[in-house]
Amino acid sequence: MMELPVHFGSTREHLAFQVHLTWRAARKALLSEMERGEEHVALGAYSIPMLIGLNPGITPMQLASALSLDASKVALFLRDLASKGLVERTRSASDGRVVELRLTPAGEDFAREASKASEALEAPFEGILSPGEKETLITLLEKLRDGIA
Template sequence: MRLPGASACRPGSLSLSPRLLCVITITMAIRKPDHSPAAVDHGALKQSLGYLVHLADLANMQGFARAFAGTGLTAARYTALELIGSNPGIKPADLAAAMAVERSNLVALVRFLSDKGWVQAGAGPNRREKSLELTPAGRNALAGLRERLARHERELAARLSAEDRRQLEALLARIVGA
C-alpha cells in the first residue's frame, strides 16, 4: 500500500472522524505485513473497513508473536489463560463460547496450559461438568504475561493519540457487538 497523501485521508462513508481514518490509513500503510510488496496498489481495498481491520489484525498478531516469543503462547492460549484467570471456576463450554471456538478445539489449549502447570480442572457445581481455574503458578505467570501484553499494546497503538485509541476501541467494540 502506498502512503496516502492528505487527499486520501477522507472519511468517505465510514463513521470515523477524518483524523482517525487518516491515522488508521497511514498506520496500516506503515505497518503493512512483511510479505506485502511496497509497490502493490491496494486500490479500493484502502477504503475497505474489513480489509483495514484484517491488516490491523496482522500487525497485531505479528507484534504479539514478537512480544510473547519464547513463552510457547499463541494469542488463543493467552486469551484462554486470561479468561480463566478472570473467571475462576469457568466451565469449558463457557470458555469456548467466550472465545468463539468449538469446545473440541479448546481441549488442546487447556491441555497446553495444564501441562505448563498454570491451569487445573476441578469438579463443577453439579459434578458432571468440570470447572477451570488458575494454579498459583498460573496466577504468577499471568502477572508477568500481562506486562508483555501491555508493552505489545503500547507498541501497537504508538501512532495513535490517547483519544484516537479510545475512539478506535469504542468503534471496534461496536462492530463486534461488545
C-alpha cells in the first residue's frame, strides 16, 4: 500500500511549528548518537559548564539569559555542579552582591570532555547543509531567538 503524504495546511508556514518539528527530529538524532557513547549524558549537561569555561566570572543570571532558562533551573544545575566539585561560586570583588562562576580544575576537565562530546553530537547534521547554509540558519535562529526573548 502506498503511503499518502501528510498535509500540514497553513501550519507548514508557522515558524514555531517548524522549529518544534526540527527540534523533535534533532533530539531523536542526538539521543541516538548519545546512546552510542560510553555513558549517557543529558543534553543540558553540556552547555552550562562549557559556557562557564568560556566566560569565567559569568553570573548565574547571565547564564540563564544566554541559555533562555529560568534562573531557578540554572540555580539547581549549579548546585549540582558545585556539589560535584566542578564549579565554584565567588563574590565579585567590585560588588559583593554579585556571584561569579568559575570552573574548578575538575570542571575544566569536564568542560573539555563535554566539548568533545558536543562536537560528536553534531555528526547527524553533517552534510545536510552546506557551510553557508549552516551559517545562514544559525544567524536566522539567533535573530528569531533575540526577537522573542
